[in-house]
Amino acid sequence: MLLEIKNLTVEFSSMQDKIKALQNVSISIKQGEIVGIVGESGSGKSVTALTILGLLEKNASISSGSIHYKGRNIFSLEKKELQALRGKEIGMVFQEPMTALHPTMRIGDQLAEVIHRHRKISYKEAYQQAVLSLAEVQINEPHLVARKFPFELSGGMRQRVVIALAMSAPPDLLIADEPTTALDVTIQSEILKLMQDLAAKRGTSIMLITHDLGVVAQVCQRVVVMYAGEVVETGTTEEVLQKPQHPYTKALIGALPDLATPDQPLLAIPGESPDLRNRPPGCVFASRCTRSLPICLEDHPTLELAQMGSATHEVSCWGRETG
Ligand SMILES: Nc1ncnc2c1ncn2[C@@H]1O[C@H](COP(=O)(O)OP(=O)(O)OP(=O)(O)O)[C@@H](O)[C@H]1O
Numbered sequence: 001m002l003l004e005i006k007n008l009t010v011e012f013s014s015m016q017d018k019i020k021a022l023q024n025v026s027i028s029i030k031q032g033e034i035v036g037i038v039g040e041s042g043s044g045k046s047v048t049a050l051t052i053l054g055l056l057e058k059n060a061s062i063s064s065g066s067i068h069y070k071g072r073n074i075f076s077l078e079k080k081e082l083q084a085l086r087g088k089e090i091g092m093v094f095q096e097p098m099t100a101l102h103p104t105m106r107i108g109d110q111l112a113e114v115i116h117r118h119r120k121i122s123y124k125e126a127y128q129q130a131v132l133s134l135a136e137v138q139i140n141e142p143h144l145v146a147r148k149f150p151f152e153l154s155g156g157m158r159q160r161v162v163i164a165l166a167m168s169a170p171p172d173l174l175i176a177d178e179p180t181t182a183l184d185v186t187i188q189s190e191i192l193k194l195m196q197d198l199a200a201k202r203g204t205s206i207m208l209i210t211h212d213l214g215v216v217a218q219v220c221q222r223v224v225v226m227y228a229g230e231v232v233e234t235g236t237t238e239e240v241l242q243k244p245q246h247p248y249t250k251a252l253i254g255a256l257p258d259l260a261t262p263d264q265p266l267l268a269i270p271g272e273s274p275d276l277r278n279r280p281p282g283c284v285f286a287s288r289c290t291r292s293l294p295i296c297l298e299d300h301p302t303l304e305l306a307q308m309g310s311a312t313h314e315v316s317c318w319g320r321e322t323g
């Protein structure tokens with residue numbers, strides 16, 4: 001296993017209270033696999049990513065769980081080791097490409113600097129590699145683009161540059177948090193395809209965070225559905241999208257008019273997510289579930305194998321179908 005998150009619980013404290021943003025989250029990613037993390041706003045997707053990267057804010061505490069990357073416990077790494085991991089072995093792409101780019105440095109120099117740092121080659125060679133890597137992310141006239149500043153590029157072009165940067169080491173794992181959310185639909189689809197192709201070529205795994213099941217359907221082999229800081233269902237994309245078991249997953253799919261078209265925002269599911277300061281004793285989704293049973297309000301369900309003997313499909317629901 002490349003990445004193994006086990007029973008991760010993360011809390012944030014403020015002056016008055018504590019928010020439990022993640023509760024017992026377990027997610028694993030194999031070498032070369034593209035795994036989608038999907039869920040509505042506030043479900044804990046970004047907190048999961050930031051925990052892996054060691055980038056949580058100061059008011060966060062990891063109350064339980066472990067994260068192993070290539071068998072090494074990330075929480076026991078020195079700050080320097082974690083920094084080395086980040087950017088080199090684990091690449092990152094976020095929603096807003098400008099945050100990853102130096103605003104007053106030419107594109108080619110930004111890329112060359114990173115390549116020069118990661119590989120033992122001269123700056124001149126690194127610059128040549130930088131131009132090649134721009135071509136690899138399908139940027140036309142890479143020599144010319146290398147001489148531009150980020151503000152001279154469109155959003156889609158900038159995100160391509162960020163992907164080139166993130167892939168330059170090249171990493172074994174790419175964590176992409178809503179990488180295409182800010183882009184328009186056609187560009188979105190091209191960029192997803194690009195990430196998928198690059199990952200296949202290099203054997204890179206991707207953790208793709210999205211609120212969009214259409215994106216999951218387009219590129220992910222496996223999917224993890226999160227709700228209120230918990231994993232409520234996981235399995236292969238096919239299993240989860242074709243035979244969803246959790247009422248939340250079903251609602252998400254029901255809220256999507258056409259899975260074949262990406263960029264469909266999730267329609268609202270009636271009700272509100274639970275108060276993370278005061279998590280309910282039962283199922284986190286019970287208050288919004290149309291099929292809740294008395295036990296759902298009292299006891300917390302755990303992830304269990306879903307129906308039909310598949311060893312990969314798990315769901316956390318008292319009403320799950322077994323068999
Ligand atoms: N530094 C922080 N202090 C307090 N609460 C935080 C902090 N960071 C995140 N949270 C809370 O943790 C919960 C999970 O947030 P997270 O950003 O992971 O959601 P998300 O699934 O990425 O949502 P989105 O789709 O909006 O990006 C939210 O309730 C959020 O308000």
Ligand code: NI
Nearest residue numbers: 045046047177
């Ligand atoms: Ni987020």
